[in-house]
Amino acid sequence: MRSVEGISDLTTRARIRDAAIRCVARDGVNVSLRTIASECGVSASLIVHHFGSRAGLREHCDAYVLDSIRELKSSVLEPGSGVAAMLAQIEDVGHYAPLVGYLIRSLQARGPASRAFLDHLVATTAGYLAKGTESGVVSPSRDPEARARALVEFSTGALLLHVPGPNEPLDLDALPTWLRSYTDRLMPPVLELYTEPLLTDSTMLAAYLAAREAAPS
Amino acid sequence: MRSVEGISDLTTRARIRDAAIRCVARDGVNVSLRTIASECGVSASLIVHHFGSRAGLREHCDAYVLDSIRELKSSVLEPGSGVAAMLAQIEDVGHYAPLVGYLIRSLQARGPASRAFLDHLVATTAGYLAKGTESGVVSPSRDPEARARALVEFSTGALLLHVPGPNEPLDLDALPTWLRSYTDRLMPPVLELYTEPLLTDSTMLAAYLAAREAAPS
DNA sequence: GACGTCGTTGAACACGTGTGCAACCCTTGG
DNA sequence: CCAAGGGTTGCACACGTGTTCAACGACGTC
Numbered sequence: 480m481r482s483v484e485g486i487s488d489l490t491t492r493a494r495i496r497d498a499a500i501r502c503v504a505r506d507g508v509n510v511s512l513r514t515i516a517s518e519c520g521v522s523a524s525l526i527v528h529h530f531g532s533r534a535g536l537r538e539h540c541d542a543y544v545l546d547s548i549r550e551l552k553s554s555v556l557e558p559g560s561g562v563a564a565m566l567a568q569i570e571d572v573g574h575y576a577p578l579v580g581y582l583i584r585s586l587q588a589r590g591p592a593s594r595a596f597l598d599h600l601v602a603t604t605a606g607y608l609a610k611g612t613e614s615g616v617v618s619p620s621r622d623p624e625a626r627a628r629a630l631v632e633f634s635t636g637a638l639l640l641h642v643p644g645p646n647e648p649l650d651l652d653a654l655p656t657w658l659r660s661y662t663d664r665l666m667p668p669v670l671e672l673y674t675e676p677l678l679t680d681s682t683m684l685a686a687y688l689a690a691r692e693a694a695p696s
Numbered sequence: 697m698r699s700v701e702g703i704s705d706l707t708t709r710a711r712i713r714d715a716a717i718r719c720v721a722r723d724g725v726n727v728s729l730r731t732i733a734s735e736c737g738v739s740a741s742l743i744v745h746h747f748g749s750r751a752g753l754r755e756h757c758d759a760y761v762l763d764s765i766r767e768l769k770s771s772v773l774e775p776g777s778g779v780a781a782m783l784a785q786i787e788d789v790g791h792y793a794p795l796v797g798y799l800i801r802s803l804q805a806r807g808p809a810s811r812a813f814l815d816h817l818v819a820t821t822a823g824y825l826a827k828g829t830e831s832g833v834v835s836p837s838r839d840p841e842a843r844a845r846a847l848v849e850f851s852t853g854a855l856l857l858h859v860p861g862p863n864e865p866l867d868l869d870a871l872p873t874w875l876r877s878y879t880d881r882l883m884p885p886v887l888e889l890y891t892e893p894l895l896t897d898s899t900m901l902a903a904y905l906a907a908r909e910a911a912p913s
Numbered sequence: 914g915a916c917g918t919c920g921t922t923g924a925a926c927a928c929g930t931g932t933g934c935a936a937c938c939c940t941t942g943g
Numbered sequence: 944c945c946a947a948g949g950g951t952t953g954c955a956c957a958c959g960t961g962t963t964c965a966a967c968g969a970c971g972t973c
Contacts, residue, residue: 491950512931522952523931529950533931589861597857618896625885629854630894636853637846640814644806645862663908668842670901673894677847679835684887691880708920729961739922740961746920750961 492529494519497577499526499540504580507645508537508588541592544581549599551575573655580649583642586635600631637665709746711736714794716743716757721797724862725754725805758809761798766816768792790872797866800859803852817848854882 489497498519502510512533516523530536572579585592605627611617620626641661643649650657678684706714715736719727729750733740747753789796802809822844828834837843858878860866867874895901 511929513929524933524953525951527932586857587862589857589859589864593857616896616899618892618894620885621888622885625881626889629882629885629889632854632857633850636855636857637849638853639856640803640806640810640849640853642806645804647806664842665846666904668837668839668846670895670904671838672843672846672890674898674901675835676893677835677890678887679833681891682833684891687883687887728959730959741923741963742921744962 491521491525495521495526495529495536496540496543499536500544500581501577501651503540503584504577505648505651507647507649508584508590509646512536537590540581541585541590544578544585545592545595545599547575547578548582548596551578552603571655572658573652576651576654579658580651580654583638583649584645587639587642587645597631597635600635601628604631634669708738708742712738712743712746712753713757713760716753717761717798718794718868720757720801721794722865722868724864724866725801725807726863729753754807757798758802758807761795761802762809762812762816764792764795765799765813768795769820788872789875790869793868793871796875797868797871800855800866801862804856804859804862814848814852817852818845821848 495515499515502515502518506514512523512526515536516526526536527533530539582592582596585596601624605624608617608620608623608627608630612619612623638661712732716732719732719735723731729740729743732753733743743753744750747756799809799813802813818841822841825834825837825840825844825847829836829840855878
């Protein structure tokens with residue numbers, strides 16, 4: 480586990496990076512350089528000295544968070560025991576709260592990191608769905624990739640609608656319990672939606688395809 | 697149909713409001729007062745003279761857009777002929793592009809208007825689902841309100857992931873074709889998802905409920 | 914015809930932003 | 944012991960922001 484707390488025996492570069500991640504998660508991507516600077520007790524000039532510019536810091540943090548989350552996900556999901564593992568992961572999200580918050584903010588700002596993260600999620604989800612299809616618990620799809628993408632965009636996008644706005648602060652300490660209550664509220668209808676078909680027959684699908692045929696793009 | 701083009705025989709207040717809506721839709725909610733001012737050929741001071749402050753203009757536009765969309769929706773959806781009506785509505789979204797763009801930006805910024813609009817969408821969707829349940833094309837739900845909300849948040853949130861970022865411009869002229877290609881890409885997997893159940897049995901649902909029972913909040 | 918009111922403008926202010934620059938301290942190496 | 948270089952700071956600049964204020968013109972009213 481990569482430490483985010485930083486017991487200050489870290490490089491100054493690393494301390495600035497961690498402070499930036501925390502500030503972005505808390506205050507949004509528009510957080511000022513001076514706020515980040517005061518968060519880790521340095522001057523604003525030092526940040527641009529180390530990272531060249533604000534954009535440089537942003538890119539560095541993007542890459543770092545993406546790497547951290549990727550290795551975090553892979554280590555947690557390796558046992559792959561299904562729902563229990565996912566729930567356990569939600570439980571101790573507190574340890575990685577700054578990383579999760581940074582990702583949320585990145586998604587919110589639609590930065591370059593957001594697309595990479597979404598692609599990663601889609602690939603992971605597609606893998607899970609494929610495995611589920613093999614074992615028979617997930618129904619096959621005409622276009623597994625598109626289905627995985629739709630599922631990821633659904634859950635991720637819905638999350639964005641509940642997170643504080645781009646300029647409102649996000650309480651990192653309250654994030655685990657907040658996330659839990661959010662999933663508690665959303666899970667029942669979603670699982671129902673994914674277990675029992677919403678539409679009782681394929682009339683709509685047929686109608687849509689017919690309309691598309693009649694009036695091609 | 698409420699004119700948004702404004703043939704300039706409108707009140708100055710109205711012209712400023714329309715320009716503001718257009719600018720917000722195009723450049724995001726952080727568009728500057730001076731940009732809006734130059735858009736309709738007045739000075740920045742005049743805007744604050746008419747609306748008190750930037751926040752006043754925002755509230756006024758929020759209320760106006762919400763009202764317009766509401767009456768627009770009700771007039772279009774009154775015949776209620778189902779999918780065909782929805783598709784037709786997508787077709788001529790070009791006429792209301794500024795309104796739609798403003799709503800997207802409002803959703804993106806999670807302003808006060810966004811919650812009101814979402815609630816409105818949820819209510820409308822719940823009504824449709826109830827009607828569909830009666831006629832048998834939509835399966836009943838244990839919690840229709842929660843299901844409607846989940847569906848609305850899914851589609852709305854997914855849309856937010858594809859729209860330009862909060863600071864990137866949105867081409868209002870290209871919006872109709874963009875929206876159409878977006879639905880074309882998303883519709884097939886989504887309709888499949890809603891027609892054939894993703895999960896082949898209720899194992900997951902049961903497991904989730906069991907886990908919630910074992911470790912209550 | 915003078916007065917006052919309303920719509921409108923340009924300049925100015927205070928503030929916050931990212932960035933550049935000159936100087937400092939401290940350590941390291943000759 | 945002196946020089947050098949990297950880490951670090953404060954100051955200042957240019958810029959963009961929302962907002963304020965004094966002034967100006969046109970219009971209607973007494």
